[in-house]
Amino acid sequence: MSTLETATVKEANEEHENSGQEWRKHYRLVVAALLGIGLGLSPLPYYTLIVLSEPLMAEFGWTRGNVFGALFFITLGIFVTSPIVGYFTDNFGARRTALVSIALFAFFFFLFSFMQGNLTVFYGIFFLMSVFGAGTLPVTFTRAINNNFESSRGLALGVALxxxxxxxxxxxxxxxxxxxxxxxxxxxQILAMLPIFISLPVAYFWFRDPKEEKALSLNSRMDMSVVKGMTFVDALKDWRLHVIGVSFLFIGAAIAGTIPNVKFLLQDQGYTAQMSASRFIGVGLIGLSVLLGRGLGGFLVDKFWAPGVAFFMLILPAVSCLIFLQGTNPIWLNVLAIAFLGIAAGVEYDLMAFLVSRYFGMKAYGRVYGVLYAMFAIGAGLAPGLFGSVRDKTGSYDTILVLAAGLVFVGALMLLTIGKYRRFDTFGHFVKTSE
Structure with missing residues (x-):
C-alpha cells in the first residue's frame, strides 16, 4: 500500500473514531435537542393547525385564509424575536434560553383552548407564542450540537432536527x-402539555453543553474571546449571508406554503378528511419523509459539499408542485409528491445550521442563524395564508403552485454560488480554506 493510501486510511479511521467518541459523550444532548425542537414552535403549531383548521372553520365561520393567516403572526413574532434569541443564546447560553422558552411556549399554546371566535385574539396568541417561544426554535439547540460535534456534525444536526x-x-x-x-x-390543552411533561424535564437534565459552560464567566455571560468565528457585524457585511438568506426565504415560502395545504389539495381530489390526514397516504406522511430527509441530508453533508447536497434535495418540492398541478392523480403519485415535500422540509433547518457553522463560525452563531431564520420565517409565515387565499378566490391552487415551483428552483440554485467552506481563528480571520 502506498504512503498516500496509508495516510488516507489512517485519516478515515481517525475520523470514524472521533465520530464515535462524539456520540458516546454527547448523545444525551442530541436526544434533548430532538425532543425540544420536535415539541417546539417550529413543528407543533404548523402540523396541528392543518387538522385543527376544520373544526375552527366550522365553529367560527372562518375561511382557510383566516385560519392559515395566523401563521403570518408566527412569522412576525419570529422575525422580531429570532435575532434577539440569538443574542441571548450567544451571550447567556442556549440551555437557559431553551428552558424558559419551552415553558412559555406551552403556556400560550394552552390559551388557544379559551378562544371565543375573535380573530384578533387568535392572531394575538399566535404572535405572543412565537415571541416567547422562539427559544424552542433550532437556533438554541443547534448551537450546542455544532459546539460538540465536528466529525459527524451534519448527522448529529440531522438526528436532532x-x-x-x-x-x-x-x-x-x-x-x-x-x-x-x-x-x-x-x-x-393536551398539545400544550406535551412540551411541559416531555421536552422540558429532558432538557433540564440532558441539554448541557460543556463548551458553553466553560465559556460562561462568573457574571453569567459568555466569554466570546475563546469562541472562533466572524463577528456579527462582519457576517452582516458578507455577501454569502445575503445569498443564503434570500435562498431560504424563497425555499421557506414554497415548502411551508404547500405543506399546510396538502390536506386540502388531497380533498380537492376527493380524499376524505381521515385519508388526507393519514400518516401513510396524507399529511402524516410528511413527518415520515422529514425523518428520511433529516437522516439522509445530515449524512450527505458530512461527506459532500453542503450547497451541492442542498440543490439536489431542495428542488424536490418543485416536482411535488408539478404533480399536484395535474389534478386527480393515482394514490402512488400523490404519495411521491408528499414524500418529496417532506424530504426537502427535513433538510432545510439542518442545512441552515450547518452552513452557518461552516461559513461564519460560532462566535455570533445565534445571531447569524437568527437572521437567516427570520428570513426563512418571512416566506414560511406568509405563504400558507396566501395559498389559502388564492384557493378561496380562484377555486384552484394552480397559480400558486407554479409560483412555488419557481421559487424552490431559484432558491436552490442560489446556494451553489457561495463557494468553499471557511475556517477561522478566534478573532474571525480566515486561517484555511478547505479543498
Whole structure:
C-alpha cells in the first residue's frame, strides 16, 4: 500500500473514531435537542393547525385564509424575536434560553383552548407564542450540537432536527383522534402539555453543553474571546449571508406554503378528511419523509459539499408542485409528491445550521442563524395564508403552485454560488480554506 493510501486510511479511521467518541459523550444532548425542537414552535403549531383548521372553520365561520393567516403572526413574532434569541443564546447560553422558552411556549399554546371566535385574539396568541417561544426554535439547540460535534456534525444536526419529523409523523393522526374524542378545545390543552411533561424535564437534565459552560464567566455571560468565528457585524457585511438568506426565504415560502395545504389539495381530489390526514397516504406522511430527509441530508453533508447536497434535495418540492398541478392523480403519485415535500422540509433547518457553522463560525452563531431564520420565517409565515387565499378566490391552487415551483428552483440554485467552506481563528480571520 502506498504512503498516500496509508495516510488516507489512517485519516478515515481517525475520523470514524472521533465520530464515535462524539456520540458516546454527547448523545444525551442530541436526544434533548430532538425532543425540544420536535415539541417546539417550529413543528407543533404548523402540523396541528392543518387538522385543527376544520373544526375552527366550522365553529367560527372562518375561511382557510383566516385560519392559515395566523401563521403570518408566527412569522412576525419570529422575525422580531429570532435575532434577539440569538443574542441571548450567544451571550447567556442556549440551555437557559431553551428552558424558559419551552415553558412559555406551552403556556400560550394552552390559551388557544379559551378562544371565543375573535380573530384578533387568535392572531394575538399566535404572535405572543412565537415571541416567547422562539427559544424552542433550532437556533438554541443547534448551537450546542455544532459546539460538540465536528466529525459527524451534519448527522448529529440531522438526528436532532428529526424531532420535527417525529412530530409530523405522529401528531396529525393523534390530533384528529383527540378532536374526535374530546373536541378542539381539550385538544389544544393536551398539545400544550406535551412540551411541559416531555421536552422540558429532558432538557433540564440532558441539554448541557460543556463548551458553553466553560465559556460562561462568573457574571453569567459568555466569554466570546475563546469562541472562533466572524463577528456579527462582519457576517452582516458578507455577501454569502445575503445569498443564503434570500435562498431560504424563497425555499421557506414554497415548502411551508404547500405543506399546510396538502390536506386540502388531497380533498380537492376527493380524499376524505381521515385519508388526507393519514400518516401513510396524507399529511402524516410528511413527518415520515422529514425523518428520511433529516437522516439522509445530515449524512450527505458530512461527506459532500453542503450547497451541492442542498440543490439536489431542495428542488424536490418543485416536482411535488408539478404533480399536484395535474389534478386527480393515482394514490402512488400523490404519495411521491408528499414524500418529496417532506424530504426537502427535513433538510432545510439542518442545512441552515450547518452552513452557518461552516461559513461564519460560532462566535455570533445565534445571531447569524437568527437572521437567516427570520428570513426563512418571512416566506414560511406568509405563504400558507396566501395559498389559502388564492384557493378561496380562484377555486384552484394552480397559480400558486407554479409560483412555488419557481421559487424552490431559484432558491436552490442560489446556494451553489457561495463557494468553499471557511475556517477561522478566534478573532474571525480566515486561517484555511478547505479543498
Amino acid at each position: 428529526m424531532g420535527t419529523g417525529v412530530t409530523g409523523f405522529f401528531i396529525t393522526d393523534m390530533t384528529q383522534l383527540w378532536i374526535d374524542e374530546y373536541g378542539w378545545r381539550r385538544t389544544f
